Amino acid sequence: MTTTIAKFAHLQIPLEDVVKATDNFHHDNIIGRGGLGHVYKGQLQQSGELITISALRLDRKHGGGVVEFWTELSMLSDLKHPNIVSIVGFCDEKHEKIIVTTYEAKNGSLKEHLNSPNLTWTQRLKICVGVARALSYLHYDEGRGYGVIHLNVNSSTILLDENWEPKLSGFKVSIKQSLNRMDQVVLSEPIGTIGYIDPEIGKTKGVTCKSDIYAFGVVLFEILCGRIAYIRNDANRLLAPLVMQHYENETLPDIIHPDLKNQMSGYQISVRSLIIYSETAYSCLKEERSHRPYMLNIVNRLEKALEKALKFQPRLEYFNCSS
Structure with missing residues (x-):
């Protein structure tokens, strides 16, 4: 030591x-x-x-x-x-x-604001893009000579500064891995927070960078649905299987945060933005790791969703003025 x-x-x-x-x-x-x-x-x-x-x-x-x-x-x-x-x-x-x-948490953690009516769709997307960029940096940055598997991605370890910019924290169980071995299993007990833990750990007896992808997918749906990943005494205590079921049954709007739904009905959200976002989040939760995307792809998709949402805003102002 x-x-x-x-x-x-x-x-x-x-x-x-x-x-x-x-x-x-x-x-x-x-x-x-x-x-x-x-x-x-x-x-x-x-x-x-x-x-x-x-x-x-x-x-x-x-x-x-x-x-x-x-x-x-x-x-x-x-x-x-x-x-x-x-x-x-x-x-x-x-x-x-x-x-x-x-001190980065001037606005607390993301967990505290999931259900906030004041956190707009665009703000939520910007938070997602920031966290995705942080994870992409951990997984791929060549400047360090190694990658990092975070293993503790959840809405409590995502802090929000005074500008609502996300700051990823909670590196107590993170693992360093060779950049060319990020896909290879590192033997590990299931670690992390209940509701975010990669279900493949039980089968493979270990983790890969795709374990972070799964956890991030859960966070994406927390942001969309306005609820935490695990509610102890709730019939649908785990969010991940609930959203998978609704997505596959094409009933996802039933569990989207009510205030976001109101924004949608008021034409404040580009439908295309929501489609890109939900497709991306769903792909992160695929049971088989090989079917989950990599962070570089996720960053690109979320940036596209944000771009669509931002393009839609000027039209909204026009509709409001002319109504």
Whole structure:
């Protein structure tokens, strides 16, 4: 571990600085509770500038989490993309392990806004495109010399900044893989969040980059239907099989978010945009991995759906003015 720490030495932040930034981890500064521990908001002085940060403080009471801590740090230290959270540094002293990132969640997580009547179709599409670009960067960017399988894509790990731009987070279980082996199975237990886990893991005993595609497909339908992937006490507790059934029966409009349906009835949504989007989301949920698209194709399709939606907006203004 000493060599690992040496590799990240330039990112080390003294514990006293993090304590000061978070007002000694005051409970009023808690902005999230995750599997590893609490996340605190704070103001950190760095290079003469005061920046707003998120500090993930590893909960050591229950043991574990150390591997996930170093995995997240290792991933974030190598990643630089406008739709991925940015690392500030970390703390590893006096039995404390803390990862510090820039504060990106000024509008919370995507999960908090799935059912919002204020989140328009165009905004939802822009969020989807941003996340797709982030995943494409993880899977294919040659600058790093390796690909990343995220394995924790869900509406809680997609944060939204003040401009509603998405920032992908949650790299605690991510796996590095050779770029030419992203399709090959990496042995793994089913990991991730219930409702998003690739059903092929049980058959193949492992994951591939297509496991991220499945999870992202679930997110796409969460955004379209305005509900989370898993509702514990609901008859249709899992969203994925529900949307597959409706898509194949050509009854998808029955479960689309009501406010989006109202936009459709008011000609605010290009029908073509919706068709491209739903076809893409459906293809991500194909049971066999070989039938799921790659992220590059998904980015292209979602950009096309957004383009269609944006083209439609001027016509809407015209109709409103002349009515």
